[in-house]
Amino acid sequence: MSIRNVVFFGSSGGGKSSVINMFLGGEIRAPISSGKIGCTFESKSYDTTIENTRYHLYDTPGLNEGLECRTSAKEAIGNLKSLIRNLSSESDGGVNLLVFVFRSPGRLTDIIEEDHRTVYEGFCDKKVPIVMVVTGLEDEVPTMNHWWEKNREKFEEKKIRFVDVACITATRGRLAEDNQRHRYDEEYNLSVTLVKKLLVKNCRHSGWRKESNNEWIKGSWKWIRKHF
Numbered sequence: 001m002s003i004r005n006v007v008f009f010g011s012s013g014g015g016k017s018s019v020i021n022m023f024l025g026g027e028i029r030a031p032i033s034s035g036k037i038g039c040t041f042e043s044k045s046y047d048t049t050i051e052n053t054r055y056h057l058y059d060t061p062g063l064n065e066g067l068e069c070r071t072s073a074k075e076a077i078g079n080l081k082s083l084i085r086n087l088s089s090e091s092d093g094g095v096n097l098l099v100f101v102f103r104s105p106g107r108l109t110d111i112i113e114e115d116h117r118t119v120y121e122g123f124c125d126k127k128v129p130i131v132m133v134v135t136g137l138e139d140e141v142p143t144m145n146h147w148w149e150k151n152r153e154k155f156e157e158k159k160i161r162f163v164d165v166a167c168i169t170a171t172r173g174r175l176a177e178d179n180q181r182h183r184y185d186e187e188y189n190l191s192v193t194l195v196k197k198l199l200v201k202n203c204r205h206s207g208w209r210k211e212s213n214n215e216w217i218k219g220s221w222k223w224i225r226k227h228f
Helices: 016-022 073-087 110-123 146-157 185-202 213-227
Strands: 003-009 044-050 053-059 097-103 130-135 164-167
Touching (some): 003 016, 003 073, 073 213, 097 185, 110 213, 164 185
Parallel strands (some): 097 130
Antiparallel strands (some): 044 053
């Protein structure tokens, strides 16, 4: 059975680990941070099988963490570069899908734009499909997808494009008064379905591999220097 490599990236606190846990059958395996300080200090892989296909889901350190955070932005982007470099080698099967995780409410800043371009353009040469998962939408009305309808134009103005988008909640919320269910059970269960469909639909069968290691290293460092 072939294995497909999926890389999750985004700012600290965006919900990458929570989204990955949605693929793991309710098992809390990827550690989750409760605030702005990230708790993922290096890339970690979690395995899952969907529709008889195996996936390696890579949780990566949060990008653009501030001075108060334990993982510096430079270390995070370097870690992500190394992960993509290793995956795109002949032995590791390539990169099949990029998942950009963005938490609402949040502003679409120049830093987020640069993160998207650095990973999609600089590290993957625009040759790996990229999707976005927007978290924190449990109270969005009339539906969670309404957020994308309101904000899609802002991304397009900055030429930040995705092949697909899932608007979700990555939490069940607190227990309801009857202690039999959680406040956002319905939205959460729908969200699990949405992220799995997003993965299956957009993950390429064959992974992308860099053509020239030396040229790739030079190009990737150019993008990192633009960050710092």
